[in-house]
Amino acid sequence: MSSSDSQFIPAPEAAIAKAAPVLSGLRSLIAGGVGGVCAVITGHPFDLVKVRLQTAEKGVYSGAIDCVRKTVAREGMFRGLYAGVSAPLAGVTPMFAVSFWGYDVGKNLVRAVSPGSDANAPLSTAQISTAGFFSAIPQTLVTAPFERVKVLLQIQGQSSGPLKYKGSFDVVRQLYLEGGIRSVFRGSVATLARDGPGSAAYFATYEIVKKRLTPENSDLSLGAVMVAGGCAGTSMWLLVFPVDTVKSRLQSGDGKLGLGGVIKQVYGKGGIKAFFPGLGPALARSFPANAATFLGVELAHKAMDRMF
Numbered sequence: 001m002s003s004s005d006s007q008f009i010p011a012p013e014a015a016i017a018k019a020a021p022v023l024s025g026l027r028s029l030i031a032g033g034v035g036g037v038c039a040v041i042t043g044h045p046f047d048l049v050k051v052r053l054q055t056a057e058k059g060v061y062s063g064a065i066d067c068v069r070k071t072v073a074r075e076g077m078f079r080g081l082y083a084g085v086s087a088p089l090a091g092v093t094p095m096f097a098v099s100f101w102g103y104d105v106g107k108n109l110v111r112a113v114s115p116g117s118d119a120n121a122p123l124s125t126a127q128i129s130t131a132g133f134f135s136a137i138p139q140t141l142v143t144a145p146f147e148r149v150k151v152l153l154q155i156q157g158q159s160s161g162p163l164k165y166k167g168s169f170d171v172v173r174q175l176y177l178e179g180g181i182r183s184v185f186r187g188s189v190a191t192l193a194r195d196g197p198g199s200a201a202y203f204a205t206y207e208i209v210k211k212r213l214t215p216e217n218s219d220l221s222l223g224a225v226m227v228a229g230g231c232a233g234t235s236m237w238l239l240v241f242p243v244d245t246v247k248s249r250l251q252s253g254d255g256k257l258g259l260g261g262v263i264k265q266v267y268g269k270g271g272i273k274a275f276f277p278g279l280g281p282a283l284a285r286s287f288p289a290n291a292a293t294f295l296g297v298e299l300a301h302k303a304m305d306r307m308f
Contacts, residue, residue, distance in 0.1 A: 110131050213227060
């Protein structure tokens with residue numbers, strides 16, 4: 001056998017190894033999109049109540065139940081509780097897809113910079129958190145404009161006057177006419193400030209709880225996936241909720257106040273407590289919505305395992 005033959009034989013294996021991260025990322029992209037759709041269908045009514053409580057003037061609602069009651073009475077059950085759902089449905093597929101793709105890329109980067117790291121060895125909690133934080137960087141490019149649109153659609157039903165926006169595309173059109181691309185992406189820094197540490201806690205909690213609930217050498221149960229996903233969502237919101245309140249205020253405002261101005265305004269209206277309106281609906285939403293997210297992700301991966 002010639003030296004050229006011996007050099008040629010490993011080439012297919014090298015090509016497969018080189019393609020593996022790309023295929024893994026593509027699978028994560030698809031699975032994340034599936035999980036995102038599951039999350040929106042399950043959690044949008046809770047999210048709407050959270051945003052309305054965060055952005056309404058003091059005294060408009062006495063609490064989450066009062067917000068639901070007034071919303072349904074004024075706008076109807078489906079139209080009221082699913083107001084603005086078109087934006088997250090259109091944006092959630094790329095948003096969650098990019099998040100889970102970014103997490104997959106983040107894990108590969110963590111392994112690449114860790115000396116003597118085994119590609120098959122489980123990552124430490126710190127490494128998982130780092131990969132989770134990284135996932136928020138590309139995700140913000142998708143999340144910020146879509147959440148800006150969603151927030152504006154969710155709050156416009158609170159006033160008794162005519163609706164300003166006809167739908168998601170009309171919001172984007174009007175925002176662009178009012179302030180260009182900068183207006184569409186208002187709140188991006190606050191979004192990253194929320195999603196960076198939030199995603200770190202999100203993925204770390206999921207992996208830790210899933211591991212604890214799965215006995216060694218046994219198959220992963222869907223029940224464990226759902227419990228771990230629910231715990232992941234709850235831990236994320238407990239950590240970043242005050243930042244989310246500031247983000248919602250920024251994205252629903254007229255742009256006259258910056259990040260520091262909004263923080264000062266919120267604190268001036270009610271102190272620390274003012275940063276936590278809508279926490280109840282957010283936590284009530286976080287468990288079922290994120291249980292559905294990770295269930296969708298894991299089922300999508302299982303389906304792709306059978307197909308490929």
